[in-house]
Amino acid sequence: MFNRGMRHAAFLALGLLSTACGEQELDAVSSEHDRAVESDAVYSSQYPKGRTFQVRLAGIKDPVTAVLKGNYAFVGDQVIGEVSGTKVISADKQIMLRLDGDTEVGAMGSGIINATGQKWPNGVIPYEIDPAASAETRSAFAGAKADYDAKTSIRWVPRTNQADYVRIVTSDGCWSYVGKIGGRQDLSIGNGCGVNPARHELGHAVGLAHEQVRQDRDNWVTVNAGGSQNAIDWGSAGTPIGAYDFESMMHYRNYYVNGRWDYVPKNGFPPERVGNDRLNTFTQGDLDAIRAIYGGGGSNTGVCFYTDADYRGESFCATSDSSWVGTQFNDRISSIKVTPGYEWTVFNDINFAGSAIACGCDVPNLANYNFNDIISSFRITRK
Numbered sequence: 001m002f003n004r005g006m007r008h009a010a011f012l013a014l015g016l017l018s019t020a021c022g023e024q025e026l027d028a029v030s031s032e033h034d035r036a037v038e039s040d041a042v043y044s045s046q047y048p049k050g051r052t053f054q055v056r057l058a059g060i061k062d063p064v065t066a067v068l069k070g071n072y073a074f075v076g077d078q079v080i081g082e083v084s085g086t087k088v089i090s091a092d093k094q095i096m097l098r099l100d101g102d103t104e105v106g107a108m109g110s111g112i113i114n115a116t117g118q119k120w121p122n123g124v125i126p127y128e129i130d131p132a133a134s135a136e137t138r139s140a141f142a143g144a145k146a147d148y149d150a151k152t153s154i155r156w157v158p159r160t161n162q163a164d165y166v167r168i169v170t171s172d173g174c175w176s177y178v179g180k181i182g183g184r185q186d187l188s189i190g191n192g193c194g195v196n197p198a199r200h201e202l203g204h205a206v207g208l209a210h211e212q213v214r215q216d217r218d219n220w221v222t223v224n225a226g227g228s229q230n231a232i233d234w235g236s237a238g239t240p241i242g243a244y245d246f247e248s249m250m251h252y253r254n255y256y257v258n259g260r261w262d263y264v265p266k267n268g269f270p271p272e273r274v275g276n277d278r279l280n281t282f283t284q285g286d287l288d289a290i291r292a293i294y295g296g297g298g299s300n301t302g303v304c305f306y307t308d309a310d311y312r313g314e315s316f317c318a319t320s321d322s323s324w325v326g327t328q329f330n331d332r333i334s335s336i337k338v339t340p341g342y343e344w345t346v347f348n349d350i351n352f353a354g355s356a357i358a359c360g361c362d363v364p365n366l367a368n369y370n371f372n373d374i375i376s377s378f379r380i381t382r383k
Helices: 006-022 022-039 039-048 133-152 195-206 284-294
Strands: 051-055 064-069 071-076 080-086 087-090 097-100 101-105 122-129 155-158 164-169 174-178 184-189 221-223 263-265 302-307 312-318 335-338 344-350 353-359 377-382
Touching: 039 174, 051 097, 064 312, 080 097, 087 101, 101 312, 133 155, 133 164, 133 184, 133 195, 164 344, 174 195, 184 195, 195 284, 312 335
Parallel strands: 080 174, 122 155, 122 164, 164 184
Antiparallel strands: 051 064, 064 071, 071 080, 080 087, 087 097, 097 101, 174 184, 221 263, 302 312, 302 335, 344 353, 344 377
Protein backbone atom coordinates (compact mmCIF):
# COMPACT_ATOMS: atom_id res chain seq x y z
CA MET A 1 0.00 0.00 0.00
CA PHE A 2 1.11 3.58 -0.67
CA ASN A 3 2.90 4.81 2.45
CA ARG A 4 1.89 8.45 2.76
CA GLY A 5 4.54 9.34 5.35
CA MET A 6 7.50 7.82 3.51
CA ARG A 7 6.28 9.01 0.13
CA HIS A 8 5.90 12.54 1.50
CA ALA A 9 9.43 12.49 2.95
CA ALA A 10 10.87 11.24 -0.32
CA PHE A 11 8.95 13.87 -2.24
CA LEU A 12 10.34 16.68 -0.10
CA ALA A 13 13.90 15.41 -0.29
CA LEU A 14 13.78 15.07 -4.06
CA GLY A 15 12.16 18.49 -4.32
CA LEU A 16 15.10 20.10 -2.52
CA LEU A 17 17.53 18.46 -4.88
CA SER A 18 15.50 19.69 -7.82
CA THR A 19 16.14 23.29 -6.82
CA ALA A 20 19.70 22.76 -7.94
CA CYS A 21 18.96 20.45 -10.84
CA GLY A 22 16.16 22.40 -12.47
CA GLU A 23 12.39 22.68 -12.52
CA GLN A 24 11.91 19.76 -14.92
CA GLU A 25 13.03 17.26 -12.28
CA LEU A 26 10.70 18.85 -9.70
CA ASP A 27 7.78 18.60 -12.11
CA ALA A 28 8.61 14.94 -12.72
CA VAL A 29 8.70 14.18 -9.00
CA SER A 30 5.43 16.02 -8.45
CA SER A 31 3.79 14.07 -11.26
CA GLU A 32 5.09 10.79 -9.85
CA HIS A 33 3.76 11.69 -6.42
CA ASP A 34 0.34 12.60 -7.85
CA ARG A 35 0.18 9.34 -9.81
CA ALA A 36 1.06 7.36 -6.67
CA VAL A 37 -1.71 9.09 -4.74
CA GLU A 38 -4.25 8.53 -7.51
CA SER A 39 -3.44 4.80 -7.62
CA ASP A 40 -3.72 4.38 -3.84
CA ALA A 41 -6.82 2.30 -3.00
CA VAL A 42 -7.71 4.32 0.09
CA TYR A 43 -7.28 7.71 -1.60
CA SER A 44 -9.45 6.69 -4.55
CA SER A 45 -12.11 5.50 -2.07
CA GLN A 46 -12.05 8.73 -0.07
CA TYR A 47 -12.29 10.79 -3.24
CA PRO A 48 -14.09 8.61 -5.83
CA LYS A 49 -14.41 9.65 -9.46
CA GLY A 50 -17.38 9.07 -11.74
CA ARG A 51 -20.56 10.72 -12.94
CA THR A 52 -21.85 13.22 -10.41
CA PHE A 53 -25.28 14.40 -9.33
CA GLN A 54 -26.76 16.56 -6.59
CA VAL A 55 -28.69 15.12 -3.66
CA ARG A 56 -30.02 16.40 -0.35
CA LEU A 57 -28.83 14.35 2.63
CA ALA A 58 -30.37 14.44 6.09
CA GLY A 59 -28.20 16.47 8.45
CA ILE A 60 -26.37 18.37 5.68
CA LYS A 61 -27.54 21.96 5.15
CA ASP A 62 -26.87 22.27 1.42
CA PRO A 63 -27.24 19.80 -1.47
CA VAL A 64 -24.12 17.67 -1.87
CA THR A 65 -22.40 16.15 -4.88
CA ALA A 66 -22.65 12.38 -5.03
CA VAL A 67 -20.66 10.16 -7.38
CA LEU A 68 -22.14 7.36 -9.44
CA LYS A 69 -19.44 4.71 -9.80
CA GLY A 70 -20.22 1.21 -10.96
CA ASN A 71 -23.44 0.04 -9.37
CA TYR A 72 -23.31 2.38 -6.38
CA ALA A 73 -23.75 6.04 -5.45
CA PHE A 74 -21.08 7.41 -3.11
CA VAL A 75 -20.31 10.36 -0.91
CA GLY A 76 -16.65 9.67 -0.18
CA ASP A 77 -16.31 6.03 0.87
CA GLN A 78 -19.90 5.92 2.16
CA VAL A 79 -22.48 4.21 -0.02
CA ILE A 80 -25.74 6.18 -0.17
CA GLY A 81 -27.52 4.21 -2.90
CA GLU A 82 -27.41 1.35 -5.38
CA VAL A 83 -28.35 1.00 -9.04
CA SER A 84 -31.47 -1.11 -9.62
CA GLY A 85 -32.38 -1.32 -13.28
CA THR A 86 -32.76 2.26 -14.52
CA LYS A 87 -33.02 3.72 -11.02
CA VAL A 88 -30.63 4.53 -8.21
CA ILE A 89 -32.27 3.54 -4.92
CA SER A 90 -31.12 5.24 -1.74
CA ALA A 91 -30.28 3.53 1.53
CA ASP A 92 -33.75 4.51 2.81
CA LYS A 93 -35.37 3.04 -0.34
CA GLN A 94 -36.15 6.28 -2.17
CA ILE A 95 -35.52 6.83 -5.86
CA MET A 96 -32.56 9.20 -6.00
CA LEU A 97 -31.96 9.15 -9.73
CA ARG A 98 -33.38 7.75 -12.94
CA LEU A 99 -30.99 6.54 -15.59
CA ASP A 100 -31.53 6.44 -19.35
CA GLY A 101 -28.64 4.53 -20.81
CA ASP A 102 -25.56 6.60 -20.08
CA THR A 103 -27.63 9.76 -19.62
CA GLU A 104 -28.81 10.86 -16.20
CA VAL A 105 -32.31 12.28 -16.34
CA GLY A 106 -31.97 13.93 -12.93
CA ALA A 107 -32.59 13.52 -9.24
CA MET A 108 -36.19 12.67 -8.38
CA GLY A 109 -38.04 15.37 -6.47
CA SER A 110 -36.57 17.44 -3.68
CA GLY A 111 -36.89 14.90 -0.90
CA ILE A 112 -34.15 14.49 1.68
CA ILE A 113 -32.30 11.19 1.60
CA ASN A 114 -31.40 9.56 4.90
CA ALA A 115 -28.13 7.77 4.19
CA THR A 116 -27.67 6.53 7.76
CA GLY A 117 -29.24 3.21 8.71
CA GLN A 118 -30.28 1.80 12.05
CA LYS A 119 -28.52 0.05 14.91
CA TRP A 120 -27.96 -3.67 14.65
CA PRO A 121 -30.05 -5.45 17.33
CA ASN A 122 -27.88 -6.29 20.33
CA GLY A 123 -24.78 -5.30 18.36
CA VAL A 124 -24.85 -8.57 16.38
CA ILE A 125 -24.02 -8.18 12.68
CA PRO A 126 -24.59 -11.23 10.45
CA TYR A 127 -22.21 -11.42 7.52
CA GLU A 128 -21.30 -13.60 4.59
CA ILE A 129 -18.24 -13.47 2.38
CA ASP A 130 -18.78 -13.38 -1.36
CA PRO A 131 -17.35 -16.61 -2.83
CA ALA A 132 -15.47 -14.48 -5.36
CA ALA A 133 -13.76 -12.41 -2.62
CA SER A 134 -9.98 -12.41 -2.88
CA ALA A 135 -7.62 -13.88 -0.31
CA GLU A 136 -6.47 -10.31 0.48
CA THR A 137 -10.06 -9.26 1.21
CA ARG A 138 -10.64 -12.27 3.43
CA SER A 139 -7.44 -11.67 5.38
CA ALA A 140 -8.15 -7.96 5.92
CA PHE A 141 -11.71 -8.69 7.08
CA ALA A 142 -10.49 -11.41 9.48
CA GLY A 143 -7.94 -9.02 11.00
CA ALA A 144 -10.48 -6.23 11.49
CA LYS A 145 -13.13 -8.62 12.84
CA ALA A 146 -10.66 -9.99 15.39
CA ASP A 147 -10.10 -6.46 16.69
CA TYR A 148 -13.86 -5.92 17.12
CA ASP A 149 -14.17 -9.28 18.87
CA ALA A 150 -11.33 -8.49 21.27
CA LYS A 151 -12.12 -4.88 22.15
CA THR A 152 -15.82 -4.13 21.60
CA SER A 153 -19.26 -5.54 22.32
CA ILE A 154 -19.95 -5.80 18.56
CA ARG A 155 -20.18 -9.37 17.27
CA TRP A 156 -19.75 -10.19 13.60
CA VAL A 157 -21.35 -13.62 13.16
CA PRO A 158 -21.60 -15.84 10.07
CA ARG A 159 -25.04 -15.52 8.51
CA THR A 160 -27.44 -18.41 8.63
CA ASN A 161 -30.85 -17.21 7.43
CA GLN A 162 -30.97 -13.59 8.69
CA ALA A 163 -32.75 -11.19 6.34
CA ASP A 164 -30.50 -8.24 7.24
CA TYR A 165 -26.80 -8.86 6.76
CA VAL A 166 -23.51 -7.56 5.39
CA ARG A 167 -21.87 -9.18 2.40
CA ILE A 168 -18.09 -8.77 2.24
CA VAL A 169 -16.94 -8.29 -1.36
CA THR A 170 -13.81 -7.52 -3.35
CA SER A 171 -14.72 -4.47 -5.39
CA ASP A 172 -13.04 -1.25 -6.49
CA GLY A 173 -11.86 0.34 -3.24
CA CYS A 174 -12.89 0.33 0.40
CA TRP A 175 -16.50 1.36 1.11
CA SER A 176 -19.66 0.62 3.07
CA TYR A 177 -23.16 1.75 3.93
CA VAL A 178 -23.57 3.41 7.34
CA GLY A 179 -25.56 1.35 9.85
CA LYS A 180 -28.16 -1.34 9.04
CA ILE A 181 -30.17 -0.41 5.95
CA GLY A 182 -32.27 -3.60 5.72
CA GLY A 183 -31.72 -6.63 3.51
CA ARG A 184 -28.32 -7.37 2.03
CA GLN A 185 -25.78 -4.58 2.10
CA ASP A 186 -22.40 -4.88 0.45
CA LEU A 187 -19.16 -3.81 2.10
CA SER A 188 -16.05 -3.73 -0.07
CA ILE A 189 -12.53 -4.41 1.14
CA GLY A 190 -10.85 -4.13 -2.23
CA ASN A 191 -7.32 -5.24 -2.97
CA GLY A 192 -4.90 -2.68 -1.55
CA CYS A 193 -7.18 -1.70 1.34
CA GLY A 194 -5.74 -3.76 4.22
CA VAL A 195 -6.79 -4.32 7.82
CA ASN A 196 -6.88 -0.71 8.96
CA PRO A 197 -9.24 0.52 6.20
CA ALA A 198 -11.28 -2.65 6.74
CA ARG A 199 -11.71 -1.67 10.41
CA HIS A 200 -12.89 1.76 9.20
CA GLU A 201 -15.47 0.28 6.81
CA LEU A 202 -16.74 -2.15 9.46
CA GLY A 203 -17.10 0.95 11.64
CA HIS A 204 -19.41 2.48 9.03
CA ALA A 205 -21.51 -0.69 8.98
CA VAL A 206 -21.70 -0.52 12.78
CA GLY A 207 -23.11 3.00 12.39
CA LEU A 208 -20.13 5.33 12.85
CA ALA A 209 -19.79 8.50 10.77
CA HIS A 210 -16.54 10.19 9.79
CA GLU A 211 -14.67 12.07 12.49
CA GLN A 212 -14.04 15.02 10.15
CA VAL A 213 -17.78 15.75 9.73
CA ARG A 214 -18.29 16.47 13.44
CA GLN A 215 -20.17 19.66 14.25
CA ASP A 216 -17.13 21.05 16.09
CA ARG A 217 -14.71 20.10 13.29
CA ASP A 218 -13.74 23.66 12.32
CA ASN A 219 -12.53 24.32 15.86
CA TRP A 220 -9.89 21.65 15.43
CA VAL A 221 -8.79 21.29 11.84
CA THR A 222 -8.53 23.22 8.58
CA VAL A 223 -9.91 21.13 5.72
CA ASN A 224 -8.16 21.65 2.39
CA ALA A 225 -9.72 18.62 0.74
CA GLY A 226 -13.05 19.83 -0.58
CA GLY A 227 -16.07 17.77 -1.48
CA SER A 228 -19.25 16.44 0.03
CA GLN A 229 -17.39 13.82 2.07
CA ASN A 230 -16.14 16.65 4.28
CA ALA A 231 -19.44 18.52 4.70
CA ILE A 232 -20.27 19.02 8.38
CA ASP A 233 -23.19 16.82 9.44
CA TRP A 234 -25.57 18.84 11.58
CA GLY A 235 -27.74 15.78 12.24
CA SER A 236 -27.27 13.12 14.90
CA ALA A 237 -24.45 11.48 12.92
CA GLY A 238 -22.34 14.60 13.41
CA THR A 239 -22.94 14.93 17.15
CA PRO A 240 -19.52 14.96 18.87
CA ILE A 241 -18.69 12.15 21.30
CA GLY A 242 -15.63 13.10 23.34
CA ALA A 243 -12.81 15.33 22.12
CA TYR A 244 -11.89 15.61 18.44
CA ASP A 245 -9.83 12.52 17.67
CA PHE A 246 -7.17 13.12 15.01
CA GLU A 247 -6.12 9.46 15.10
CA SER A 248 -9.61 7.93 15.10
CA MET A 249 -10.10 4.96 12.81
CA MET A 250 -13.03 6.98 11.42
CA HIS A 251 -10.89 9.97 10.42
CA TYR A 252 -9.92 10.14 6.78
CA ARG A 253 -6.32 9.37 5.99
CA ASN A 254 -4.28 12.54 5.48
CA TYR A 255 -2.61 13.00 2.09
CA TYR A 256 -0.12 15.62 0.95
CA VAL A 257 -1.46 16.74 -2.42
CA ASN A 258 -0.77 19.84 -4.53
CA GLY A 259 1.68 21.16 -1.98
CA ARG A 260 -0.52 20.93 1.11
CA TRP A 261 -2.06 18.47 3.56
CA ASP A 262 -5.74 17.59 3.21
CA TYR A 263 -6.25 18.16 6.96
CA VAL A 264 -4.20 20.62 9.02
CA PRO A 265 -4.73 20.49 12.83
CA LYS A 266 -5.12 23.88 14.49
CA ASN A 267 -3.53 22.81 17.78
CA GLY A 268 -0.13 21.82 16.43
CA PHE A 269 -0.84 18.10 16.18
CA PRO A 270 1.42 16.70 13.43
CA PRO A 271 -0.54 16.51 10.15
CA GLU A 272 1.34 13.38 9.07
CA ARG A 273 -0.24 11.57 12.02
CA VAL A 274 -3.84 12.47 11.20
CA GLY A 275 -5.72 9.25 10.50
CA ASN A 276 -5.31 5.85 12.11
CA ASP A 277 -2.33 4.40 10.24
CA ARG A 278 0.22 4.75 13.05
CA LEU A 279 -2.04 3.26 15.73
CA ASN A 280 -3.67 0.66 13.49
CA THR A 281 -6.35 -0.08 16.11
CA PHE A 282 -9.25 1.57 17.90
CA THR A 283 -8.60 4.77 19.81
CA GLN A 284 -10.36 5.29 23.11
CA GLY A 285 -12.62 7.74 21.27
CA ASP A 286 -13.61 5.00 18.81
CA LEU A 287 -14.45 2.64 21.65
CA ASP A 288 -16.42 5.37 23.43
CA ALA A 289 -18.43 6.07 20.27
CA ILE A 290 -19.34 2.39 19.84
CA ARG A 291 -20.25 2.22 23.52
CA ALA A 292 -22.42 5.34 23.19
CA ILE A 293 -24.43 3.67 20.42
CA TYR A 294 -24.59 0.09 21.67
CA GLY A 295 -23.80 0.29 25.39
CA GLY A 296 -21.63 -2.26 27.12
CA GLY A 297 -18.27 -1.87 28.75
CA GLY A 298 -14.82 -1.89 27.31
CA SER A 299 -12.14 -4.46 27.77
CA ASN A 300 -9.91 -4.13 30.84
CA THR A 301 -7.16 -6.25 29.28
CA GLY A 302 -3.66 -4.87 28.98
CA VAL A 303 -2.59 -1.62 30.62
CA CYS A 304 -5.30 0.71 31.95
CA PHE A 305 -4.72 4.43 32.49
CA TYR A 306 -6.78 6.58 34.90
CA THR A 307 -7.13 10.34 35.29
CA ASP A 308 -7.27 10.13 39.10
CA ALA A 309 -5.14 8.36 41.71
CA ASP A 310 -6.15 4.92 42.98
CA TYR A 311 -7.56 3.85 39.61
CA ARG A 312 -10.44 6.30 39.60
CA GLY A 313 -11.80 8.85 37.13
CA GLU A 314 -11.93 8.54 33.37
CA SER A 315 -9.98 5.63 31.96
CA PHE A 316 -8.94 3.65 28.91
CA CYS A 317 -7.08 0.40 28.38
CA ALA A 318 -4.62 -0.57 25.66
CA THR A 319 -2.55 -3.55 24.53
CA SER A 320 -0.32 -1.75 21.99
CA ASP A 321 1.77 1.40 21.63
CA SER A 322 0.27 4.86 21.26
CA SER A 323 2.38 7.76 19.98
CA TRP A 324 -0.13 10.20 21.50
CA VAL A 325 -2.78 9.51 24.12
CA GLY A 326 -5.17 12.02 22.54
CA THR A 327 -6.62 15.31 23.66
CA GLN A 328 -8.92 13.72 26.23
CA PHE A 329 -6.06 12.14 28.23
CA ASN A 330 -2.96 14.15 27.37
CA ASP A 331 -1.23 15.32 30.59
CA ARG A 332 -4.10 13.91 32.69
CA ILE A 333 -3.02 10.39 33.67
CA SER A 334 -2.54 9.81 37.42
CA SER A 335 -2.56 6.03 37.94
CA ILE A 336 -1.89 2.84 35.97
CA LYS A 337 -3.23 -0.70 36.44
CA VAL A 338 -1.75 -3.71 34.63
CA THR A 339 -3.08 -7.10 33.58
CA PRO A 340 -0.46 -9.75 34.44
CA GLY A 341 1.83 -10.37 31.49
CA TYR A 342 2.06 -6.76 30.29
CA GLU A 343 4.77 -4.14 30.78
CA TRP A 344 4.56 -0.43 30.03
CA THR A 345 6.81 2.56 29.37
CA VAL A 346 5.28 6.04 29.57
CA PHE A 347 6.76 9.24 28.11
CA ASN A 348 6.14 12.90 28.88
CA ASP A 349 6.13 13.86 25.19
CA ILE A 350 4.49 12.59 22.03
CA ASN A 351 6.19 10.08 19.72
CA PHE A 352 7.85 8.26 22.66
CA ALA A 353 10.09 11.24 23.39
CA GLY A 354 11.16 13.03 26.55
CA SER A 355 11.54 11.53 30.01
CA ALA A 356 10.18 8.07 30.70
CA ILE A 357 9.45 5.53 33.42
CA ALA A 358 8.76 1.83 32.91
CA CYS A 359 7.31 -1.05 34.91
CA GLY A 360 5.20 -4.18 34.73
CA CYS A 361 3.35 -3.17 37.88
CA ASP A 362 0.35 -1.23 39.13
CA VAL A 363 0.99 2.39 40.12
CA PRO A 364 -1.84 3.86 42.22
CA ASN A 365 -0.34 7.34 42.25
CA LEU A 366 2.13 8.57 39.63
CA ALA A 367 2.88 11.60 41.79
CA ASN A 368 5.13 9.30 43.82
CA TYR A 369 7.34 9.02 40.73
CA ASN A 370 7.07 12.71 39.72
CA PHE A 371 5.09 11.60 36.64
CA ASN A 372 1.58 12.75 37.52
CA ASP A 373 -0.40 14.49 34.72
CA ILE A 374 2.48 14.62 32.24
CA ILE A 375 2.06 11.47 30.10
CA SER A 376 1.66 12.00 26.34
CA SER A 377 2.65 8.64 24.80
CA PHE A 378 3.36 5.06 25.85
CA ARG A 379 4.69 1.71 24.72
CA ILE A 380 3.28 -1.65 25.81
CA THR A 381 4.97 -5.05 25.56
CA ARG A 382 4.10 -8.60 26.56
CA LYS A 383 6.41 -10.33 28.99
